[in-house]
Amino acid sequence: MPVKYTQAIRGSFFDITATVEHPDQLPQQARYIADGLLLIDGGRIVSLQPWEAGRGQLTDDHQLMDYRGKLIVPGFVDCHIHYPQTEMIGAFGEQLLEWLQQYTFPVESQYHCPQHAEKMSAFFLHQLLSNGTTTALVFGTVHPQSVDALFSAAEQLEMRLIAGKVMMDRNAPEYLTESAAQSYQQTRTLIERWHHRGRLSYAITPRFAPTSSPELLNAVRKLKQEFPDCWLHTHLSENPQEVAWVKSLFPENSSYLDVYHHYQLTGRRSVFAHCLHLEEQEWDCLHHTDSSIAFCPTSNLFLGSGLFNVKKSWDKRVKIGVGTDVGAGTTFNILQTLGEAYKVAQLQGYKLAACEAFYHATLGGAQALDLDDCIGNFNAGKEADFVVLDPAVSALQQLRQGNCRDIWEQLFVLMTLGDDRNIAATWVNGKSVWQRADQEKAA
Template identity: 45%
Template structure:
């Protein structure tokens, strides 16, 4: 039977269209691996085979169950590289811009996360929402409270999801209820690293919120932790808003740029992920490239808060590592398909055509590569962890009408990106176990239908 809660087969196959990437579409025409009638074989939470049904199926034993998803498209689970789980309940809150939005909505909402029960309840809802939208890995901001990170990791670990998260560091320019110190922030972060980094599929991220809310002392000890634990992640914000850039310059005089602040404290390196990166120049873009750091492009958030337009063309010309992110609650949707929609439009406003294959690559293999997780997630290649989703080209009447006329893979994926949302995700699998199925009787019946190969 299907690897759903309540019953797991050791070896299970899934028949469907398949799509994953072995390279960046912008660098070659053979980057995509696409099987119109494919078979994905899972054993003990890992992918053991993926390819054309006619080639893979004869190698299976007769008693291996095959879950029939024909007419759908299986792709790797989406990777969201920048999102705030405590902001779930304040999504779509009105404000005049980034800084007043933080003061009016964000800080009061996050102050409630000193309550472990509240933190756990929001974490459960947040992960439910990610699964519903097809996101299987995310880089997640908790709050300044260590219990917020403990609650998140506890819920994620119970679901066996590969998540990256961290306690926020803030020791100035924030409400007292959300303020730690350089010493307490470092102590709490190190304890969380030792408790959670590498526990199951959980991974830790050192998380200074952004330079204006941390003193030089706090960024300094954060840099020391980054050196002591080189395999942990770093996540923060940079150059999101022009007023924020000016403020950072006033607080840290003598630095070449906002990005230079982080670099001076040893926070620019592989596995460092910086949200937004809108107001960088080419020198900073190349600096991020050379450091192996990743820019998390947050299109729905940037449009919602009026922060600016991320220049994909300049990022690519400078060789900057790039991935996509929702940035909920500044972002207005948990859906990576909706995020692709807005990313395409922003690129067009900047005079650049961001094609659909590139957007799917950035949300899967491209993100995994930049995070140092290539071969583990973001792919359907044998040996990878079996995090995958089933996309339904007939999820809505309009999507069905458009995809029925698609004459190429690019056209099909573009329709998903422009017209799709959570309804297009028929099912989400994590480590080979189905954690979400679209909730209507027809989809439920199809998910449980298993056919034996003849």
């Protein structure tokens, strides 16, 4: 007897079916179905199979979403982004520490206002969805209302989002600092309010070691002990001057990462953004503690911070995902971010294949966030988050895609020539939440 599903999606599909320990294993785990049928029930994937094999399961009156001519991939995972910095993206002329003082801190001061936070949360989430990002690990500001606004907006969309308020008690303007006790209490209240509410999760978020006193780091450790299934989200070894500053502030610790490790902040759900200037023992510590790295190529290039070593992350068996790092990052678009990642790798003699790049942006990113059991591919039982890509939205793309020999070349062209125009639709939890056609009609 035919089974009726909530949604049925027809189109071309690409995903990676299992996590890997070496990039050479990726082609064996890749799945491409040129004409496929995705069945969804209650926001979860029932099956993905070739159209001819699955069409008999549909009822005659079932409404089918036909995306033939499009490529459907799992929703993009952004492993590091600052939503309050959306309004200062593209700020000129500074490297990290000066950039924070001149641009970042003044902008973040506005988020004491709930109305401003609400307005920017809506804008931020629209940017994510219109660029195909369905899951993100997000920095708020020091203000609790910044996180309340973001979570409230994401809850309405049923997005899988991890976020947290910044914790910061020194080496920042007075209007953005707090006491360690205040930071602990406000964070604890937010965790109790939002963690595991629907598809929302909380990340304990000390900005970075220079703005964290030992008292604050002890408060972070206490929160991690009290809420062990929360995430830990911070920055690590982004800029040479920053690394030297940390060593002067924490002379008793052997390295930048050792500061966090000393306070028991490494671990399976600990995500460290950047990691450009790691020492050998820091790589080893990340591996042994099962911590993760967010690779943020556009911001690393924009601020002149350095080049992330993708090959070494594989050699050291450290999980990585991709982060746009808006607003130091220069785009919300993961396709463009992957294109920059390819260039970063090229400068170091490493060939970042499209299969690997899309892995880092989907299942690999989900693994880095400890979410690969629920998102990242089209396996049965996974949450139905995906993005519909139009592979040829310009004359140049049409020409180049027409010359592609296989799916690998098509994906590579998408990540080198693609941008937000290639996002045709974004689906979250089995529902269409953004359609380019709707935006064009409204315009």
